[in-house]
Amino acid sequence: MTPDEISELRTKQYNATVVSLKLANPDLMIVRVRPDAGVPPHRAGQYSTLGMGHWEPRAPGCQDEIPKPGEERKLIRRAYSIGSSILDEQGDLPDRVGQDWLEFYIVLVRKADHPPALTPRLFHLKEGDRGFLGEKIAGHFTLEPVQPTDNVVFLSTGTGEAPHNYMLWELLSKNHQGKILAACCVRYQQDLGYLAIQEELTHRYSHYTYLGLTTRETTNQGQKVYIQDLITSGQLEDRLGDTLDPARTHVYLCGNPKMIGAAEIDKATGGVIYPQPPGVIEILTQRGFHADQPSLKLKGNIHIEEYW
Incomplete structure (x- = not known):
């Protein structure tokens, strides 16, 4: 695939930008992603979807994968719970009104029964890179049933x-x-x-x-x-x-x-x-x-x- 073809696919299929990326260790990442269309309404505990193209490079040291015919132009997607660093850079509980990014906590899968596809590509990202973020946030894993004194x-x-x-x-x-x-x-x-x-x-x-x-x-x-x-x-x-x-x-x-x-x-x-x-x-x-x-x-x- 040519660089121009890859650039065109990124333009068509990506809708979010990596604004922060920190490695807790070489195989553990805290990444913040800003969607182009803004952060959808959601509740703590819900999940969204991250995706990268099969055409993207992979982090070194991971199990080799064997691409299937026709996959090279498709997105790899997976649901991830939305996380939080709880405190902001000043050490305070942040007010999330107007926050324009979502945080995810991701472990690099280097080897599996089926060669890992998404996380090796996520771990090749750097700040400023583009990727796919699902437009919807969903899930019933929330604090809805909790009372103030529980x-x-x-x-x-x-x-x-x-x-x-x-x-x-x-x-x-x-x-x-x-x-x-x-x-x-x-x-x-x-x-x-x-x-x-x-x-x-x-x-x-x-x-x-x-x-x-x-x-x-x-x-x-x-x-x-x-x-x-x-x-x-x-x-x-x-x-x-x-x-x-x-x-x-x-x-x-x-x-x-x-x-x-x-x-x-x-x-x-x-x-x-x-x-x-x-x-x-x-x-x-x-x-x-x-x-x-x-x-x-x-x-x-x-x-x-x-x-x-």
Whole structure:
């Protein structure tokens, strides 16, 4: 494909500009994208779509891909939760009125069962580059059911922290009265891209607690703690400073499906089947919590965003 052809495709298919790009580590990126048409109305916790053309270069060190015939002129698209750095450059909770960009928290997939297409291209971007951003923002993973005095618990793995950060900004901006706890489980501490901000927030807000869990640091040998362990051991309640009472607690889950542990329905019996080992949903269900059931339009107090 010639440079002129590539330029023409970019002009036709791209509608947004990268205005900020920071690497938390070589494989973890916080990127802000400004849509040409302005930021659509949305709520914290929702998602949009990022896209790049197959014609774009890829970051080095990634699994080779084998293009399919006819793909070279098409966009690669994927949904991403909208994130938030929570504090602005001055260290304040920002007023988002008039903010003309959206933030995304992205991990580079270097190798997969199917050669990764989008993230190697996203990690080749630099500030000022162009890309595709979906015109619509959607999703039911929001704070809509939370009352001002409810306790709110955010549990995530990896970049699943992104929508929780946006919702945390909303709660703090509204002077939420209930207790708030966020826990994120990653392999290494360098994978906690918002750690410094989270630590600052815990010092400022007495009703907020952040727990960053790692599983592959040398200090983890023989003492790994996963999200599920926090609940079953009682550590989560200790750090929250309150019991996990279903009547006044909302739990938000985003990340690895094994952590979430969503149930399936046995087609033969109609019974509920949970994956093993138990995920958070089964553990909390045994304590009186109920997960959302979007297909039945039933709202519970466990809210799920599965992005894998």
